[in-house]
Amino acid sequence: MERRVSTCTLNIDDVKVYCEYILNGKPPIVLIHGFVSSTYTFNRIIPLLENHFSIIALDLPGFGRSEKSTKFVYSYENYAKLVAKCMNYFQLDDASIIGHSMGGQIALYTARLVPDKIKKLVLLGCSGYLKSANRLLIYTSYLPLFNTFVKRSVNNKSVKDSLRNVFYNHSYITDDHVKEFERPLKDKNFPKSLIRLLRHREGDLPTEELRKIHTPTLLIWGEDDTVVPLEVGQRLSEDLPNAELITYKETGHLVSEERPNEISNHILNYHFSGITAE
Template sequence: MTLQIGGEDEEEMDYTKTYIRLLNTNIYCEHAIQDKPPILLIHGFVASSYTFNRLKPMLANDFSVIAIDLPGFGKSEKSTTFTYSFDNYAELVLKCMDHFQLDEAFIAGHSMGGQIAMYTAIKSPRRVKKLILFCSSGYLPRANPYLIYSSYLPFFQLIAKRKINAQSVVRNLKNVFYDHSLITKDQIEEYGKPLQDKNFPKSLIRLLRHREGDLSSNELRNIHIPALLLWGEEDKVVPLTIGKKLCQDLPNAQLISYDKAGHLITEEKPNELWKQILSFTGVRMK
């Protein structure tokens, strides 16, 4: 499929959209593999690689771009056997790099994807060239033990399914956008369709059971890989205060924030993020 990159004067880039098999799970993947530095994009909770829809074609001017839908989300398998832990998600990221024969890559994650990116850095620091964290989740504890226990009761799945059905995709998008005029029908469709999968509630329940707490301050201080933190100052989901704390705990981090931007900063400030990523990674702008 051919996507237009940047403005009208930019060249076009061919993206391959396919499924790959990782950790016994079918993973939806979009990639533009070139003779350029690789960057791997990880989306957040109840999202997909569509999170990077505007940023991805810009990055393809200077990077080999790989974007995956995590198990349980987007177009990937809503597996009822996958272990939905951050550690296992990080293992999947490394297996994805193996699939494309990458020794190392820039790892970029949005929201929960940022936490997975940092888990990947802890798990295999030599393979993570630099970290790019968009409004990354941080300091969230593991789910309440009572809630985890309750998830094994027969009625819990019905409650989860009912709650998902009651959620309004438009309302959720309004919560992650500062500028509501940027919300499109395509976004509503892309973020809403995976929720209709019959196994989606099951995968969310497994995530509830398996998800560790976010990395602690002590664990974060062991990540010496350079990290760029990019934040929306109007983020209602992961406030800027979390970004400031992460920047203090990560030994080699810098934080850049943008006014009039919310949690889905990749949609609201793609040009600004692209320029910062090029500068941070050392990739020369054309």
């Protein structure tokens, strides 16, 4: 069946932001990818959701097809403000947010920022309880050779090896995965945007802030996630006042690729009834 996805590039806060969207008058959901990723994270679940939702998926500044800005302040607070402005552009109210990994943490920041506009959260392998970079590392990032160091580190790491780290079943890794995850690495400003993220990222929300977020939240985790271990999901389910946790055996960090049908069913059931599918 032919996909009905449209694309555009928005200028938000002087940063070019790439979006994929399907506007069909149905309940809106916003998709936020994780670290060194893109909207491609959701390529297997969008076709399963597009008949039920209006969908907005964006590449965060610094990643995917969005601008690798050397001026944007890459804090979670600013990412959340950008998501909120993107929602305003598409005139979305009462939207649900699906966030993967770092995107899950940004979803939490967004729910804290504009709680009245967020209906529900679905967090996939959500980042949690990470501190900001220490001061020494931040100071070191201003040294002239630090950019060269980061650039070499990025270029020396195999994309396929990185993908093996986020998949439990390596047979799911395709050439398209390699191509899409490799795309931002080729931008000359990618290392600079990573450095700025290192400097500006204020850290994940602590327990006392999480307890203030009453948005209904579904946490979905791979039990074999080696990037964000299941213990993080279990802790989040305790700290978020209105959360429940679902786990999958033999599943890694990129749950949307390994369990697309199950996740889509959970999203549908959770969004429309608040009851997750067994």
